[in-house]
Every structure is written in C-alpha cells, then in structure tokens.
Amino acid sequence: MPHPPNALQLFVNRLTLRSELGGEEREAILTLLDRSREAEVRHEFVSTEEQRRHACLVVSGLVARFGQTRGGLRQIVALHLPGDVADLQSVVAPTLPWTLQALTRTTILKVPHDALFDLVARHPAIGLAFWRDGVVDSNILAQWMINYGRKSAVANVAHLICEMYIRYRAIGRTHVRQFSLPLTQGQIADALGLTAIHVNRMLASLKAEGVAAKNGAIITIYDWHRLTGIAEFDPSYLQVEDESIEVS
Amino acid sequence: MPHPPNALQLFVNRLTLRSELGGEEREAILTLLDRSREAEVRHEFVSTEEQRRHACLVVSGLVARFGQTRGGLRQIVALHLPGDVADLQSVVAPTLPWTLQALTRTTILKVPHDALFDLVARHPAIGLAFWRDGVVDSNILAQWMINYGRKSAVANVAHLICEMYIRYRAIGRTHVRQFSLPLTQGQIADALGLTAIHVNRMLASLKAEGVAAKNGAIITIYDWHRLTGIAEFDPSYLQVEDESIEVS
DNA sequence: CGCGACTTTGACAGATGTCAAGGCTTGTGG
DNA sequence: CCACAAGCCTTGACATCTGTCAAAGTCGCG
Numbered sequence: 001m002p003h004p005p006n007a008l009q010l011f012v013n014r015l016t017l018r019s020e021l022g023g024e025e026r027e028a029i030l031t032l033l034d035r036s037r038e039a040e041v042r043h044e045f046v047s048t049e050e051q052r053r054h055a056c057l058v059v060s061g062l063v064a065r066f067g068q069t070r071g072g073l074r075q076i077v078a079l080h081l082p083g084d085v086a087d088l089q090s091v092v093a094p095t096l097p098w099t100l101q102a103l104t105r106t107t108i109l110k111v112p113h114d115a116l117f118d119l120v121a122r123h124p125a126i127g128l129a130f131w132r133d134g135v136v137d138s139n140i141l142a143q144w145m146i147n148y149g150r151k152s153a154v155a156n157v158a159h160l161i162c163e164m165y166i167r168y169r170a171i172g173r174t175h176v177r178q179f180s181l182p183l184t185q186g187q188i189a190d191a192l193g194l195t196a197i198h199v200n201r202m203l204a205s206l207k208a209e210g211v212a213a214k215n216g217a218i219i220t221i222y223d224w225h226r227l228t229g230i231a232e233f234d235p236s237y238l239q240v241e242d243e244s245i246e247v248s
Numbered sequence: 249m250p251h252p253p254n255a256l257q258l259f260v261n262r263l264t265l266r267s268e269l270g271g272e273e274r275e276a277i278l279t280l281l282d283r284s285r286e287a288e289v290r291h292e293f294v295s296t297e298e299q300r301r302h303a304c305l306v307v308s309g310l311v312a313r314f315g316q317t318r319g320g321l322r323q324i325v326a327l328h329l330p331g332d333v334a335d336l337q338s339v340v341a342p343t344l345p346w347t348l349q350a351l352t353r354t355t356i357l358k359v360p361h362d363a364l365f366d367l368v369a370r371h372p373a374i375g376l377a378f379w380r381d382g383v384v385d386s387n388i389l390a391q392w393m394i395n396y397g398r399k400s401a402v403a404n405v406a407h408l409i410c411e412m413y414i415r416y417r418a419i420g421r422t423h424v425r426q427f428s429l430p431l432t433q434g435q436i437a438d439a440l441g442l443t444a445i446h447v448n449r450m451l452a453s454l455k456a457e458g459v460a461a462k463n464g465a466i467i468t469i470y471d472w473h474r475l476t477g478i479a480e481f482d483p484s485y486l487q488v489e490d491e492s493i494e495v496s
Numbered sequence: 497c498g499c500g501a502c503t504t505t506g507a508c509a510g511a512t513g514t515c516a517a518g519g520c521t522t523g524t525g526g
Numbered sequence: 527c528c529a530c531a532a533g534c535c536t537t538g539a540c541a542t543c544t545g546t547c548a549a550a551g552t553c554g555c556g
Contacts, residue, residue, distance in 0.1 A: 149441020193397020
C-alpha cells in the first residue's frame with residue numbers, strides 16, 4: 001500500500017484532529033522530512049533505558065509500547081497507529097522504562113529530537129499541540145485503568161475493539177462494519193492484562209452472542225450497540241468528533 | 249500547619265525536580281499568585297465534563313482524580329500531593345471525563361488558564377516543563393497498569409506504599425521509616441482496582457510478615473528491602489533522583 | 497456518650513489463571 | 527505442488543485468587 005509522498009502528513013492529520021494549526025505551522029511540520037529517515041522495523045526496535053535521539057513516527061503498521069515486570073511478564077501500555085508518534089514524550093524525557101515493538105510489518109520515520117525542539121521553539125502553538133497529544137494518550141491509559149480495575153474480561157475485550165475501531169476510523173482505515181486489527185490473541189492479552197486463553201474464551205463468547213468476531217486480523221462488528229453496551233464504551237476520552245459513530 | 253508565603257513555590261519545586269528553570273522563569277511562575285485564588289475544598293470539587301477555567305494546584309492535603317464506569321464503580325487514576333497541579337492537562341484539554349476529589353482536608357490554589365497560557369507563550373521553557381510534568385504523571389499511570397495487569401494484589405498494595413513513600417520524600421514529607429498517607433482502605437481499593445476487604449487482607453498480611461503496617465494515616469515501613477521485593481518496585485519511572493532510597 | 501464511618505473476620509462463590517493436549521494456518525523449501 | 531514446521535488458536539479439567547455477603551468490633555468526631 002503506497003503511503004502519501006510525505007509521511008509527516010499523517011502526523012499533521014493526527015494533530016489537527018484536536019489542535020488548530022495554521023498553514024505556516026503545518027508547513028513547518030512537513031519540512032521535518034528533510035531531517036528524518038524512514039526505516040522498516042521488526043520486533044523490538046527501541047529498548048529500555050536507551051537514550052533516545054529521535055522520535056518514531058509510525059508510517060504504516062502497528063507499534064506497541066511495552067512495560068515489564070521483573071519476572072519478565074509483559075504488559076502493553078499503549079498501541080500506536082499510523083500517524084502517531086510512538087514516543088513523542090521522549091523529546092522531553094529521553095530515558096523511559098518502556099520498549100517499543102512492531103506488531104506487524106511496520107515502517108517508521110525517525111525524527112531527530114533537535115528538529116522537534118527547533119520546531120517547538122519557533123512555533124509555540126506546535127508545542128501546545130504536542131502537549132495536548134500527550135494528554136490524549138494519557139487519557140487512553142487512564143481509561144484502560146478504569147477498565148482493568150472495574151470491569152470484567154469480556155468488557156475489556158469489547159472495549160479494546162470499540163476503541164480501536166474509533167481510532168482507525170479517525171484515520172480513515174475502516175470499512176463498513178469491519179477493520180483490520182493485526183493483534184494476536186496473545187498480544188491482546190498483553191494489552192488487557194489477561195491470558196491468551198482467556199482472551200480466546202471472551203472472543204468466542206462475543207462471537208457466539210453475535211456481537212463481534214475476529215477472523216485473522218479482520219474484526220467484524222455485527223452489533224455495535226450491544227458491543228458498546230458490553231464494553232460500557234463512551235468515546236469522549238478519545239477526543240475525536242463522533243459524527244455518527246453508529247456503524248451501519 | 250502554615251504553608252509557605254507563596255504556595256506556588258511548591259509548584260516550582262515540583263517542576264525543578266525534573267526540569268531546569270532559570271531564575272527569571274521561576275519568578276514568573278511565582279507571580280501567578282496575583283491572579284490566583286486559594287480555596288479550601290472537600291469531597292468532589294471538580295466534576296465531569298465541566299468546562300474548566302482554572303487549574304488546581306494542591307497546596308496541602310491529598311487530591312484524587314476519579315474515573316467511573318456507567319455502573320457507578322469508581323476508580324482512582326491519579327493521586328496528587330502538595331505541589332502537584334491536579335489538572336494541568338486542562339490547560340490544553342479543558343473538558344476531561346474525570347472528577348477531582350479531596351481525600352482529606354485540602355487547600356488548593358486556583359490558577360486561571362489565561363495566566364498559564366501567557367506564561368507559556370512568554371517562556372517556552374516553562375511550556376516544556378509543563379509537558380514533561382505531564383509525562384511523569386503519564387508514566388505513573390503506565391506503571392499502575394503494569395501492576396494491575398501483571399501483579400498480585402499484595403504486590404499492588406506494596407507498590408502503592410513504595411511509590412507514595414518516594415513521592416512524599418521528594419517533597420520532604422517523610423520521617424525515618426514513616427509517612428502519613430491519609431487514604432482509607434476503601435480509597436486504596438479504588439486506586440488499585442480491588443475491594444476494601446481484600447485491601448484489608450493484604451495490609452494484614454504485610455503487617456504479619458513484618459514488612460510494613462498502616463495505623464490510621466501513618467504508614468510504617470519495617471523492611472524496605474522486602475517491601476520493594478514484594479512490590480517489584482523500581483523507582484525509575486518516577487524520574488526522581490534516588491540518592492539513597494534505602495530507608496534506614 | 498453515641499453515632500457513623502472505617503476496619504476486621506469468616507464462609508462461600510465465581511472469575512480468571514494454569515496446565516496439557518490437539519487442531520489449524522501460514523509460510524517456506526524441496 | 528506437496529510436506530513440514532512454527533506459531534497460533536481451541537478446548538477441557540482443575541486450581542487459586544479475589545469478590546460477595548454478613549456480622550461484629552473499633553475509632554473518631556460531634
């Protein structure tokens with residue numbers, strides 16, 4: 001799938017979902033391309049505690065931010081779609097205890113911190129947009145915590161499907177009642193703090209109920225209303241305009 | 249307890265834990281006082297979806313950020329100590345689906361968004377410091393998620409004690425092996441996604457093991473080493489210099 | 497002194513994890 | 527085009543952690 005001539009357009013799109021940027025500012029972001037380098041990545045491509053010099057813009061594919069316990073148990077703390085900068089925080093906090101891992105064939109654009117610093121210094125509105133962007137990620141995290149702490153496993157699986165559907169829709173990557181979510185059941189388990197086996201059981205139950213199903217990477221939503229009901233899903237935390245979220 | 253003449257000094261202290269600020273910038277933050285108003289708050293003092301015009305700096309006491317499910321189950325997604333601005337994000341995202349609640353007698357300073365905007369526009373370094381501050385909060389959230397998803401209930405209780413000990417120590421509010429944590433067992437449960445009853449059992453077991461105990465608001469740590477072991481606690485995510493974290 | 501909120505304890509239930517085994521898909525190389 | 531291997535999915539039996547319900551004890555504030 002050919003991506004747009006300037007991968008940074010994806011990033012501009014994400015920012016302008018929530019922030020107003022003038023034409024001059026958008027241009028400035030696009031010129032980052034000259035100082036960036038595209039790369040195809042597999043598996044873990046940024047490891048713990050490593051001092052960062054670039055931020056990683058996801059161009060295509062899917063990236064997960066992992067934390068882990070001493071025992072080596074892994075937990076996904078964020079999922080990043082095309083257009084997200086998976087470690088924008090690294091600009092202000094260059095050592096972070098998380099790793100970044102590609103979950104499918106993934107292309108990223110490495111944008112040097114220097115360049116981002118210059119940009120923010122010259123355009124304060126961009127600095128605010130970056131900050132706001134981080135707040136959205138932080139909201140997602142908080143919402144996940146509520147789910148973990150206070151909802152059942154089915155609700156969590158359903159909620160992840162809802163969230164991902166809305167996020168993919170915001171970047172125009174959904175079909176009528178379908179979208180592609182290239183996560184294995186094991187990876188879903190790592191995101192939800194469950195076991196792969198239990199995720200399997202919950203997916204099976206959603207399918208048996210005729211609510212939604214996952215076939216390979218393809219998620220099909222049969223009944224959005226019941227799905228959001230099970231998930232207790234309220235999209236406001238994503239801060240995306242929800243013009244007619246109804247699926248069909 | 250009389251607090252310092254200028255409550256904003258607490259905020260400057262928090263920021264300078266992680267960001268370098270020049271004297272001029274520190275001064276500028278302190279002058280926010282002229283445009284702010286102090287208030288004593290009880291219970292829920294900022295509610296969901298309410299459009300914010302000020303940010304709330306905690307001067308004394310303890311503030312929790314709550315999320316809730318449709319069913320009304322509550323979940324604490326952040327705890328804010330004196331010196332924290334409990335909703336600094338509201339500056340860039342004025343409607344958020346969380347509420348703020350005072351957990352003890354608490355004094356806050358209401359700082360108008362306008363004033364903060366002016367400040368950031370005039371001092372880009374302060375904007376970066378705010379952003380960085382948000383990243384730390386977000387790290388705490390991510391760490392909590394790892395705990396929820398992948399650790400046992402005892403580990404979670406122990407981890408909360410460790411984290412709060414370090415955070416209180418960073419603002420100089422700890423004694424040798426003791427500090428004050430004015431949370432009820434029910435509130436701890438809301439923070440950890442457990443039940444009050446189970447929190448009680450876990451605290452009892454930590455006490456029986458001679459690791460740590462909670463008596464009223466006072467937490468006493470008998471064995472920091474074993475406590476961090478149980479919690480699998482690694483303070484790096486808090487981004488506080490850990491000069492000799494050993495307790496005694 | 498007395499009430500209300502918080503803590504403590506016990507018995508029991510249910511959700512989720514663990515272990516084990518077998519089937520399916522997909523990609524690779526002959 | 528086929529066969530194989532590796533990873534992924536599916537299923538079942540069982541264990542365990544945490545939640546639920548109920549009741550009594552304790553603490554602190556008015």
